[in-house]
Amino acid sequence: MRWHKFLCSILxxxxxxxxxxxxxxxxxxxxxxxxxxxxxxxxxKIPVGLYLSNLxxxxxxxxxxxxxxxxxxxxxxxxxxxxxxxxxxxxVNLWNQYCDGKKAGLYKIGYIIEYKIDDRxxxxxxxxxxxxxxxxxxxxxxLYDDIHQDKKVYSHVTNDDYDKDTVFTSIKLTASTNIDxxxxxxxxxxxxxxxxxxxxxxxxxxxxxxxx
Numbered sequence: 001m002r003w004h005k006f007l008c009s010i011l012x013x014x015x016x017x018x019x020x021x022x023x024x025x026x027x028x029x030x031x032x033x034x035x036x037x038x039x040x041x042x043x044x045k046i047p048v049g050l051y052l053s054n055l056x057x058x059x060x061x062x063x064x065x066x067x068x069x070x071x072x073x074x075x076x077x078x079x080x081x082x083x084x085x086x087x088x089x090x091x092v093n094l095w096n097q098y099c100d101g102k103k104a105g106l107y108k109i110g111y112i113i114e115y116k117i118d119d120r121x122x123x124x125x126x127x128x129x130x131x132x133x134x135x136x137x138x139x140x141x142x143l144y145d146d147i148h149q150d151k152k153v154y155s156h157v158t159n160d161d162y163d164k165d166t167v168f169t170s171i172k173l174t175a176s177t178n179i180d181x182x183x184x185x186x187x188x189x190x191x192x193x194x195x196x197x198x199x200x201x202x203x204x205x206x207x208x209x210x211x212x
Contacts, residue, residue, distance in 0.1 A: 046107065046192045046203035050077045051087065058087040058094065067212040068182065074139070074173040075209060078146075079109055079190050083205070091146055095169060107202065108195045109168045113139065116184035127198065129159045138182065140174040164195075173209070185210050 051058040058078060066074045078091055081098040089097070111126040117138055124135050132141040142156035146169040149155075157166055173188070191204035 112189040114187040142172040144170040
């Protein structure tokens with residue numbers, strides 16, 4: 001009986017040690033030594049990018065320069081589930097190519113816009129058209145659903161249009177009343193989140209817009 005208890009103790013210790021080992025990665029340090037480093041468990045990471053469109057060519061944007069002129073469009077960008085530097089094809093076809101059924105059903109697209117105005121820092125999270133109203137006098141934000149778009153009349157999504165099936169595949173920024181008071185570059189982040197948990201970010205991409 002004592003022998004069985006001793007054997008069980010060894011097995012349990014070995015099992016726990018194995019579980020502990022799974023928290024570590026072995027990294028080579030120098031030419032002969034190995035070092036264990038703790039790495040946190042990373043949740044699913046979905047690639048996503050902001051693209052400038054020129055007919056059928058889509059170019060990934062990380063930095064963009066534009067004049068910030070009152071009531072003039074600053075930039076329009078399309079979103080795809082990829083980080084490839086450039087894409088070729090029609091928007092809807094590319095969307096379907098990089099968006100499988102799982103993403104279409106469970107994942108949503110949101111935006112964060114950040115800038116300084118009169119030395120005040122603004123950070124606005126946008127999950128619906130309603131969220132654009134808070135900064136409308138600084139920068140007008142227009143969201144588009146190009147997948148469920150009426151082909152006869154192309155229009156941005158309004159509060160009345162927005163529902164659980166809406167997907168914000170593109171965004172337009174337009175300079176508004178207070179644009180001359182914006183004292184910093186404008187940072188636009190697109191992020192993917194779980195429809196059932198808006199605080200669970202699954203992937204993101206950032207573009208910085210500089211005043212020309």
